[in-house]
Amino acid sequence: MDPLIPTAYETEDSFLYALSSNAAWAGYKAHQNPKFFPIWLGCSDSRCPETTLLGLQPGDVFVHRNIANLVCATDINTAAVIEYAVAHLRVAHVVLCGHTACGGAIAALGGQRVGGVLDTWLAPLRGLVVGHEAELAELPMDEGGGDGSGSGAGARVRRLVELNVKAGVDVLMANVVVTEAVRERGLQVHGCLFDLASGRVRDLGVGTSAGKGVNGVRGGVVRGKHAELVFRGGGGATMAAR
Amino acid sequence: MVNSRVGTRLLQSLIRPIPRTRLLSTPNLPTPRNASSSSSTPTPQPSSQTRHTSTWRDMAENDITKYLRQTHNRVFEHNKAWAADKKAKDPEFFAKLSAGQNPEYLWIGCSDSRIPAEQITGLEPGDAFVHRNIANLVCNTDLNVMSVIAYAVAHLKVKHIVVCGHYGCGGVKAAMTAKDLGILNPWLRNIRDVYRLHERELDVIADETARYDRLVELNVLEQCRNVIKSASVQQSYAKNKFPIVHGWVFGFHDGLLKDLEIDFEAMLREIQKIYNLTEN
Ligand SMILES: [Zn+2]
Numbered sequence: 205m206d207p208l209i210p211t212a213y214e215t216e217d218s219f220l221y222a223l224s225s226n227a228a229w230a231g232y233k234a235h236q237n238p239k240f241f242p243i244w245l246g247c248s249d250s251r252c253p254e255t256t257l258l259g260l261q262p263g264d265v266f267v268h269r270n271i272a273n274l275v276c277a278t279d280i281n282t283a284a285v286i287e288y289a290v291a292h293l294r295v296a297h298v299v300l301c302g303h304t305a306c307g308g309a310i311a312a313l314g315g316q317r318v319g320g321v322l323d324t325w326l327a328p329l330r331g332l333v334v335g336h337e338a339e340l341a342e343l344p345m346d347e348g349g350g351d352g353s354g355s356g357a358g359a360r361v362r363r364l365v366e367l368n369v370k371a372g373v374d375v376l377m378a379n380v381v382v383t384e385a386v387r388e389r390g391l392q393v394h395g396c397l398f399d400l401a402s403g404r405v406r407d408l409g410v411g412t413s414a415g416k417g418v419n420g421v422r423g424g425v426v427r428g429k430h431a432e433l434v435f436r437g438g439g440g441a442t443m444a445a446r
Numbered sequence: 447m448v449n450s451r452v453g454t455r456l457l458q459s460l461i462r463p464i465p466r467t468r469l470l471s472t473p474n475l476p477t478p479r480n481a482s483s484s485s486s487t488p489t490p491q492p493s494s495q496t497r498h499t500s501t502w503r504d505m506a507e508n509d510i511t512k513y514l515r516q517t518h519n520r521v522f523e524h525n526k527a528w529a530a531d532k533k534a535k536d537p538e539f540f541a542k543l544s545a546g547q548n549p550e551y552l553w554i555g556c557s558d559s560r561i562p563a564e565q566i567t568g569l570e571p572g573d574a575f576v577h578r579n580i581a582n583l584v585c586n587t588d589l590n591v592m593s594v595i596a597y598a599v600a601h602l603k604v605k606h607i608v609v610c611g612h613y614g615c616g617g618v619k620a621a622m623t624a625k626d627l628g629i630l631n632p633w634l635r636n637i638r639d640v641y642r643l644h645e646r647e648l649d650v651i652a653d654e655t656a657r658y659d660r661l662v663e664l665n666v667l668e669q670c671r672n673v674i675k676s677a678s679v680q681q682s683y684a685k686n687k688f689p690i691v692h693g694w695v696f697g698f699h700d701g702l703l704k705d706l707e708i709d710f711e712a713m714l715r716e717i718q719k720i721y722n723l724t725e726n
């Protein structure tokens with residue numbers, strides 16, 4: 205059997221589930237009420253499917269994914285997504301999520317030319333590397349303390365990803381559409397980190413929740429229950445899992 | 447072994463019609479049918495799409511919140527079961543994920559919440575590198591999407607690139623509105639350009655929905671062409687005979703994917719007359 209095919213057969217049930225739940229959610233969509241769903245800004249990395257790690261279903265989350273979940277003020281692609289979701293769909297939450305062992309962060313730390321358009325795209329990450337050179341240099345690249353040839357599971361990559369999420373949230377908070385929505389209708393902006401090794405999502409305590417935690421939820425959030433972080437916010441959207 | 451039929455076979459395996467009985471008896475189906483009977487939440491019958499919709503329209507805000515909470519609980523139960531199942535079948539599942547990615551697919555789709563790539567295709571975490579933007583556009587000057595394509599092709603060596611649009615796309619509709627939409631203008635302009643390229647064909651479609659549906663299809667075809675115009679795709683194909691580019695359209699009313707059956711080789715030859723970037 206072709207190695208590409210089994211995936212489809214093995215997951216037939218989940219596909220049927222997706223379709224059936226899709227039909228069920230048609231009612232939800234017919235009464236589209238975007239205050240219940242967030243916009244997800246994440247990495248294109250194949251290991252970070254937002255619906256799976258959030259425990260969400262079709263219709264729950266508006267999505268933009270790019271290399272290393274970069275948010276740049278002048279990137280029209282991301283700007284159009286934010287404008288559409290925040291100003292037109294009026295979502296209640298913006299979630300920017302980075303992840304451990306991110307290939308974009310590893311490339312930025314490598315210092316080598318990646319080629320083509322990628323070097324220009326990764327420039328903001330390289331800017332963070334330059335700006336936090338001393339701090340990053342003290343952290344191990346790999347778990348064993350290697351120098352960058354491995355999987356990038358070490359604290360240096362993780363720290364750069366955190367810095368990148370924080371920088372991205374700052375750009376989001378400076379976006380005029382976001383600023384107005386925060387002021388006028390309590391839009392919430394979150395920055396978080398997905399740990400591939402554990403499947404856990406950690407709130408980085410930046411954005412609108414800076415300094416006060418996210419609605420009292422702090423530290424490691426168990427997969428699936430992450431939706432609490434997203435949904436328990438203002439506007440009475442209490443879609444808590446419990 | 448990579449050929450243009452692999453993607454099609456995956457697609458065919460996914461679009462087999464689902465027996466209605468099976469669909470309705472799916473235990474995890476998140477409809478309110480199993481909700482507490484003491485609840486005052488209306489219970490729409492999922493067998494009738496129309497009735498479903500009108501019931502929902504009549505729902506009070508309060509009832510919707512309650513319904514959504516109940517529905518959501520079931521969603522989380524499903525997710526917990528899924529995660530436990532994954533771990534039971536393969537205790538190393540998450541450890542392997544963190545070791546690296548080796549996806550076969552690059553998925554370029556719409557940001558629309560109703561089109562989650564993984565669930566539509568049944569692909570698992572690790573199978574598809576994903577980019578989603580408004581109306582699944584691939585613009586030459588957009589470093590965002592061009593970086594995604596370059597990384598997926600040159601570094602991850604994906605075998606298939608799927609551009610997936612969907613009928614009823616809000617982005618496509620917004621693009622054809624006679625209105626200044628600010629920062630959305632430069633993005634949505636690309637769709638107006640697709641219309642202009644196919645003006646004659648589109649103008650004669652009298653029914654508005656049918657015309658938009660066709661524009662959605664033509665937009666996917668044009669974005670496939672744009673993917674093929676990229677240096678990374680042309681150079682990789684010349685060397686490796688992959689990736690193959692596919693154009694699909696998803697209809698969330700019936701849950702089916704339509705393969706626009708692009709002749710990849712022919713499209714490549716056609717664009718290379720002008721856009722050839724094979725030599726580096
Ligand atoms: Zn990444």
Ligand SMILES: [Zn+2]
Nearest residue numbers: 556558615616
């Ligand atoms: Zn769309």
